[in-house]
Amino acid sequence: MLISESDLSAIWLTLRLATTVTLLLLLIGTPLALWLANTRSRLKGPLSALITLPLVLPPTVLGFYLLLFMGPNGPLGQLTTSLGLGTLAFTFWGLVIASLLYSLPFVVQPIQNAFAAQGTHPAEVAATLRASPWNTFWHVRLPLAKPGIVTATVLGFAHTVGEFGVVLMIGGNIPGETRVVSVQIYDHVEALEYAQAHWLSAAMVIFSFSVLLALYLVQQRRQTSAQAVVGLRYEP
Amino acid sequence: MLKACLIQLVNAPRRASVIRIPCKFLALWCVVAASIVRADEITIAVAANFATPMEAICQRFEQDTGHKVHLAVGSSGKFFAQIEHGAPFQAFFSADQAKPAQLERNGLTVPNSRFTYARGRLVLWSAAPEAVDATGNALKRGTYHKLAIANPKLAPYGAAAVETLKNLGLESSARKHLVQGENIAQTFQFVASGNAELGLVALSQVMRNGEIGSGSAWLVPETLYSPILQDAVILVPGRNSAALASFWEFVQSKPAQRIIESYGYASPHSAAQAR
Structure with missing residues (x-):
């Protein structure tokens, strides 16, 4: 058996982490994206830059600062300790927080683009029909932004599955708690266990390819159907 | 192909400039390799735990001889894999004995160059x-x-x-x-x-x-764990380097040993007894 028990535990942990992070990111990212798409606030620029930062920064920078931040002398570490939670490094929830930061741009940007592409028109029409802003959001803006949300979900999930540098820096390699698939592969390679590394790596490649392929196929279908709708409406 | 090209360059660094290689990437690689094997510059891969003492040793060596030492610091496992695949390091200071010995068995080292440079605590x-x-x-x-x-x-x-x-x-x-x-x-x-x-x-x-x-x-008392003996070895790209030969002499000398011990390592002589 080339996929060992510890490999399976790493796969299960990775899926659990990615699911938790994706759900939380959709909860945080959607309002954030909506605000960014609509606002003319001066904060928009700095905030957008801040959200995009993890895309550009090496994961080691993020991991290093998180380690200092979460430590007993860091602000977050002091907060969690005073709340009786202990420090977050080397825990599952520590990884969740790190992944939230790390995958944030992959979730916010597609949703923000989807909201921005709607323009103000649909919301204004809804308002003339006496829909409350809350109703407009749930029944007009959110359904219209669905393609962006699907993209965000897939990218957020896949990016968290592929996360490595940050986890390596703050995880501590604890089986069932912080040893995710990418770290497990790294361990196999470093220990010169190339056969096991191959199995897990191939699984990762196939998974990532399938996810992206599915995403593009769905988008393609949506585009053609959207064109058909547009065609029906505007071509006499 | 790359490995063969590197070995050729190592053997005759002066010819490097006249060899024509179609691929730009390969050409660049060879230029890098050729500059590494210049007589007065050496490149050494060092295990992370030994990085600080090694810097001190190299500083002293450079002052004494005028040669230049480039250090690559990292994990021994990674260096092992890179050397197996033709990395142009001229010497390797490992964190253990197994990896240099394995490289020796694979014919990637200069015979009789392996020695224990430190015992970790x-x-x-x-x-x-x-x-x-x-x-x-x-x-x-x-x-x-x-x-x-x-x-x-x-x-x-x-x-x-x-x-x-x-x-x-x-x-x-x-x-x-x-x-x-x-x-x-x-x-x-x-x-x-x-x-x-x-x-x-x-x-x-x-x-x-x-x-x-x-x-x-x-x-921790050394009775509680097997000795952490660390071996170094000269690799094939370093076999004709006079600078490396004098570095090898220096690193085994008394002054270098004193530097190593000042960083908390036991000397290889007592290591030899422990073995």
Whole structure:
């Protein structure tokens, strides 16, 4: 058996982490994206830059600062300790927080683009029909932004599955708690266990390819159907 | 193809400029390789735990001879794989004995160049002063939350840490408190940042000028773990380098040994006895 028990535990942990992070990111990212798409606030620029930062920064920078931040002398570490939670490094929830930061741009940007592409028109029409802003959001803006949300979900999930540098820096390699698939592969390679590394790596490649392929196929279908709708409406 | 090209360049560095290689990337590689093998410059791969003493040794060597030493610092496992695949290092200071010996068996080294340059010491360390007493009770009491060790599968210091816990009868009680760094440098970082209260790290990481630099430490008795012997070897790309030959002489000399010992390593002569 080339996929060992510890490999399976790493796969299960990775899926659990990615699911938790994706759900939380959709909860945080959607309002954030909506605000960014609509606002003319001066904060928009700095905030957008801040959200995009993890895309550009090496994961080691993020991991290093998180380690200092979460430590007993860091602000977050002091907060969690005073709340009786202990420090977050080397825990599952520590990884969740790190992944939230790390995958944030992959979730916010597609949703923000989807909201921005709607323009103000649909919301204004809804308002003339006496829909409350809350109703407009749930029944007009959110359904219209669905393609962006699907993209965000897939990218957020896949990016968290592929996360490595940050986890390596703050995880501590604890089986069932912080040893995710990418770290497990790294361990196999470093220990010169190339056969096991191959199995897990191939699984990762196939998974990532399938996810992206599915995403593009769905988008393609949506585009053609959207064109058909547009065609029906505007071509006499 | 790349390997063959590199070896050719190593053998005749002066011809490097007239060899025509169609691929731009290969050409660039060869230029890099050719500059590395210039007579007065040497490139050495060094295990992370030995980086600081090695820098001090090289500084002294460069002052004395005018040669230039380039150091690549990293994990021994990674260097091993890179050397197997033709990396142009001229010498390799490993964190263990197994990897240089394996490279020797694979014919990638210069025969009879292998020697033990240092014997590593394991230390129980905390960034907090007075957290660790001189008898190691901090470990035996078991009141800590996290104990950082290096990954025992990858790092010799990690294997020594696990052996120590086993010999103290603490292996099962410590297991749920263990966090692992990928190498000894990361393990040290976990403890230095306070995220782990205790760590079993290399003495060389906490020792400066012959004493413990900061925090508190317990020097683990060498009876509790097998000796951490570290071997160095000259690799095939370094076989004709006069600069490397004189470096090899220097690193085994008394002044270099004194530098190594000042960073908390035992000398290879006593290491030879331990073996």
